[in-house]
Amino acid sequence: MPPFPIITLLTDFGTCDAYVGTMKGVIAGIAPGCLMVDLTHEVPRQATAVAAMLLGDALPFFPPGTIHLVVVDPGVGSARRAIAVETGAAVAVGPDNGCLTPAIDGAIRVVEIRDARLFRSPVSATFQGRDLFAPVAAHIARGTPVAALGPEIADPLRAALAAPHAEEGALIGEVAHVDRFGNLITTVRVVDLAGWPGVEVEVAGVKARGLAGSYHDGAGEAGASGGAAGVPRVRALIGSAGRLEIALPDGSAAELLGAGRGARIVVRKHEHD
Amino acid sequence: MPPFPIITLLTDFGTCDAYVGTMKGVIAGIAPGCLMVDLTHEVPRQATAVAAMLLGDALPFFPPGTIHLVVVDPGVGSARRAIAVETGAAVAVGPDNGCLTPAIDGAIRVVEIRDARLFRSPVSATFQGRDLFAPVAAHIARGTPVAALGPEIADPLRAALAAPHAEEGALIGEVAHVDRFGNLITTVRVVDLAGWPGVEVEVAGVKARGLAGSYHDGAGEAGASGGAAGVPRVRALIGSAGRLEIALPDGSAAELLGAGRGARIVVRKHEHD
Amino acid sequence: MPPFPIITLLTDFGTCDAYVGTMKGVIAGIAPGCLMVDLTHEVPRQATAVAAMLLGDALPFFPPGTIHLVVVDPGVGSARRAIAVETGAAVAVGPDNGCLTPAIDGAIRVVEIRDARLFRSPVSATFQGRDLFAPVAAHIARGTPVAALGPEIADPLRAALAAPHAEEGALIGEVAHVDRFGNLITTVRVVDLAGWPGVEVEVAGVKARGLAGSYHDGAGEAGASGGAAGVPRVRALIGSAGRLEIALPDGSAAELLGAGRGARIVVRKHEHD
Numbered sequence: 138m139p140p141f142p143i144i145t146l147l148t149d150f151g152t153c154d155a156y157v158g159t160m161k162g163v164i165a166g167i168a169p170g171c172l173m174v175d176l177t178h179e180v181p182r183q184a185t186a187v188a189a190m191l192l193g194d195a196l197p198f199f200p201p202g203t204i205h206l207v208v209v210d211p212g213v214g215s216a217r218r219a220i221a222v223e224t225g226a227a228v229a230v231g232p233d234n235g236c237l238t239p240a241i242d243g244a245i246r247v248v249e250i251r252d253a254r255l256f257r258s259p260v261s262a263t264f265q266g267r268d269l270f271a272p273v274a275a276h277i278a279r280g281t282p283v284a285a286l287g288p289e290i291a292d293p294l295r296a297a298l299a300a301p302h303a304e305e306g307a308l309i310g311e312v313a314h315v316d317r318f319g320n321l322i323t324t325v326r327v328v329d330l331a332g333w334p335g336v337e338v339e340v341a342g343v344k345a346r347g348l349a350g351s352y353h354d355g356a357g358e359a360g361a362s363g364g365a366a367g368v369p370r371v372r373a374l375i376g377s378a379g380r381l382e383i384a385l386p387d388g389s390a391a392e393l394l395g396a397g398r399g400a401r402i403v404v405r406k407h408e409h410d
Numbered sequence: 411m412p413p414f415p416i417i418t419l420l421t422d423f424g425t426c427d428a429y430v431g432t433m434k435g436v437i438a439g440i441a442p443g444c445l446m447v448d449l450t451h452e453v454p455r456q457a458t459a460v461a462a463m464l465l466g467d468a469l470p471f472f473p474p475g476t477i478h479l480v481v482v483d484p485g486v487g488s489a490r491r492a493i494a495v496e497t498g499a500a501v502a503v504g505p506d507n508g509c510l511t512p513a514i515d516g517a518i519r520v521v522e523i524r525d526a527r528l529f530r531s532p533v534s535a536t537f538q539g540r541d542l543f544a545p546v547a548a549h550i551a552r553g554t555p556v557a558a559l560g561p562e563i564a565d566p567l568r569a570a571l572a573a574p575h576a577e578e579g580a581l582i583g584e585v586a587h588v589d590r591f592g593n594l595i596t597t598v599r600v601v602d603l604a605g606w607p608g609v610e611v612e613v614a615g616v617k618a619r620g621l622a623g624s625y626h627d628g629a630g631e632a633g634a635s636g637g638a639a640g641v642p643r644v645r646a647l648i649g650s651a652g653r654l655e656i657a658l659p660d661g662s663a664a665e666l667l668g669a670g671r672g673a674r675i676v677v678r679k680h681e682h683d
Numbered sequence: 684m685p686p687f688p689i690i691t692l693l694t695d696f697g698t699c700d701a702y703v704g705t706m707k708g709v710i711a712g713i714a715p716g717c718l719m720v721d722l723t724h725e726v727p728r729q730a731t732a733v734a735a736m737l738l739g740d741a742l743p744f745f746p747p748g749t750i751h752l753v754v755v756d757p758g759v760g761s762a763r764r765a766i767a768v769e770t771g772a773a774v775a776v777g778p779d780n781g782c783l784t785p786a787i788d789g790a791i792r793v794v795e796i797r798d799a800r801l802f803r804s805p806v807s808a809t810f811q812g813r814d815l816f817a818p819v820a821a822h823i824a825r826g827t828p829v830a831a832l833g834p835e836i837a838d839p840l841r842a843a844l845a846a847p848h849a850e851e852g853a854l855i856g857e858v859a860h861v862d863r864f865g866n867l868i869t870t871v872r873v874v875d876l877a878g879w880p881g882v883e884v885e886v887a888g889v890k891a892r893g894l895a896g897s898y899h900d901g902a903g904e905a906g907a908s909g910g911a912a913g914v915p916r917v918r919a920l921i922g923s924a925g926r927l928e929i930a931l932p933d934g935s936a937a938e939l940l941g942a943g944r945g946a947r948i949v950v951r952k953h954e955h956d
Binding site for chain 2: 687689691693698718721723725737744745749860862863896897898899920922928
């Protein structure tokens with residue numbers, strides 16, 4: 138095993154209970170010397186598509202060989218499959234419900250995890266993060282090849298976070314996530330806007346023109362739609378993960394606009410003023 | 411010292427302050443190379459019995475030699491003793507107020523920690539987690555034997571989380587903890603129900619019959635008591651730590667039932683339908 | 684590099700997003716084997732002075748050679764400088780906005796970070812924690828000297844947490860932070876009270892006489908101001924970081940008094956009764 142294999146953990150378990158700590162105990166017992174890194178445990182309950190987005194945004198920033206353990210598992214105890222996904226650079230382990238989508242998109246191999254010798258026994262019907270996913274991730278960290286975990290599958294599920302679609306020349310997306318600062322992180326990515334001369338972004342009745350370079354750059358500020366007195370300082374920009382964001386410097390755009398996860402975003406072409 | 415000794419941390423300090431991080435700094439200064447694992451820092455304030463329950467549920471999942479540091483310490487600065495508990499498989503360190511009960515139940519040795527040469531000096535009267543418990547845990551990780559910390563004691567305190575009791579053929583317990591999903595984790599354990607033909611669980615006026623196999627298994631669903639229109643989908647099951655839980659798939663049982671820590675649970679025998 | 688260099692992380696990012704985890708991925712890719720310790724990620728948004736206070740309170744408890752990474756960065760994307768501060772015992776890295784003040788106070792060298800070869804490329808205008816500060820901290824952990832990061836500067840900013848001032852024989856301070864227990868941590872330090880015969884502390888119209896030795900010591904309890912029926916048990920004491928605190932044993936002083944960050948504290952000399 139490499140000197141310091143990394144296992145990341147991404148769950149909807151929260152941190153009020155000892156669930157995450159217990160998974161780490163299981164991992165440390167199998168693969169001592171691992172570095173365990175929490176991505177977040179505050180994924181909205183059972184929101185597999187949000188988990189997939191957070192995983193995708195974090196993936197490029199971890200070194201080769203990192204193992205990503207994702208347990209957002211509304212179907213725990215049902216017949217849903219457990220899978221491991223191997224890309225050229227990483228392995229992702231979790232339930233087959235779409236939460237591993239970004240890894241699947243770059244996969245060279247997806248297997249159904251079936252080798253029960255790697256599990257804790259018995260496997261709880263309510264906490265497979267502890268009894269199945271954590272030990273499998275630890276065994277991979279110790280060198281078990283993904284191909285040895287079970288048969289390859291061709292039909293892993295992908296998550297339902299809708300890609301933006303075109304409508305009358307505009308791009309329609311939605312708010313995927315609200316971060317701690319109240320920034321609205323959207324499903325629209327910078328690549329979706331390639332070649333656009335400029336943009337006008339509308340959310341919750343407010344329009345922002347242009348893209349600010351940062352939270353403190355005056356461009357991309359909003360005027361109120363319909364010419365009203367204005368909702369100053371809300372601005373659109375491309376955030377650190379390449380997603381269109383709506384932000385309010387020194388405040389919460391989510392609160393000001395009353396907009397949250399699922400809110401509709403309309404992006405229209407707009408020539409630079 | 412073993413290559414990667416593990417120290418877990420379980421407190422009621424929360425994570426808004428740097429208290430936990432500061433304890434880790436102290437540990438790292440004494441025992442570099444330790445793996446520190448957070449169980450949780452969100453134990454309800456001064457709830458020693460909840461800390462004991464969370465510790466007990468996590469203990470079996472850590473490798474031999476793990477050191478568990480528990481600082482839920484309403485009596486900090488008073489004359490309460492500081493203790494270390496050695497079991498065959500682990501060591502637990504904390505105040506003598508019951509928070510270490512599960513380790514005490516399996517102890518081969520309990521000592522009062524008195525060797526002040528191991529403490530930071532001076533010892534704060536308000537933060538002995540940093541000045542006493544963290545350095546002692548770190549010294550144990552480095553090889554100091556528990557027996558060297560101070561004299562053995564025979565009367566460590568146990569926590570007051572009431573065991574369920576029998577009443578007119580029923581078992582009366584209570585909600586010990588509400589987890590992030592709103593599941594009601596109770597003081598009734600699977601061993602308390604050994605030999606029962608089947609169960610009916612009542613909480614907050616709602617009855618659930620049978621035990622579901624998982625959160626998604628139809629068994630164990632509740633009908634409203636008194637024949638009312640029904641509170642569908644609340645169900646009883648045995649959770650991952652062997653405790654009776656009341657859960658609402660895709661929702662919060664705690665919220666739906668208006669029931670929290672301390673709520674009364676009645677378990678009656680019930681033949682399978 | 685030392686066997687287990689420590690990098691602490693102190694931000695206002697919260698833990699609902701994967702921002703902190705992503706920074707750790709970047710660090711682990713550059714400096715595998717580092718021990719990363721979270722101080723807290725719940726600094727109130729953009730509160731550089733609170734970050735400075737928390738950093739200062741934690742600094743003395745980390746071993747020599749620790750690297751402290753502070754990202755509370757309201758000016759991200761603006762022209763504010765990025766700096767590294769070397770003291771005899773530690774290095775601190777962060778934006779030049781006062782959040783590193785306690786390190787600056789003991790600095791032997793402060794440099795502006797300019798060597799872009801150490802950054803991720805391109806550097807995001809909204810998340811320099813990930814692209815600039817984390818990689819620089821990791822390179823320092825691997826042995827890059829602070830002096831190699833850029834030119835020395837003589838005018839780093841200090842944070843605006845007001846020092847207490849004298850007024851008619853009293854010392855006027857304020858509440859700097861409310862901890863998880865509802866304790867009011869103030870800007871008044873034990874050194875500010877050196878030589879005082881005794882104190883009376885007033886906050887939110889309530890006066891506490893004397894300093895309790897601990898949360899459970901009867902001294903330092905408050906009587907209501909003006910001779911009213913009393914607000915028993917609120918007490919003043921010197922907390923674990925050497926700051927004057929107002930605490931309510933078994934309760935929240937902040938809630939009882941309706942006092943939070945910024946509340947005025949008056950400390951008057953008072954002979955022992």
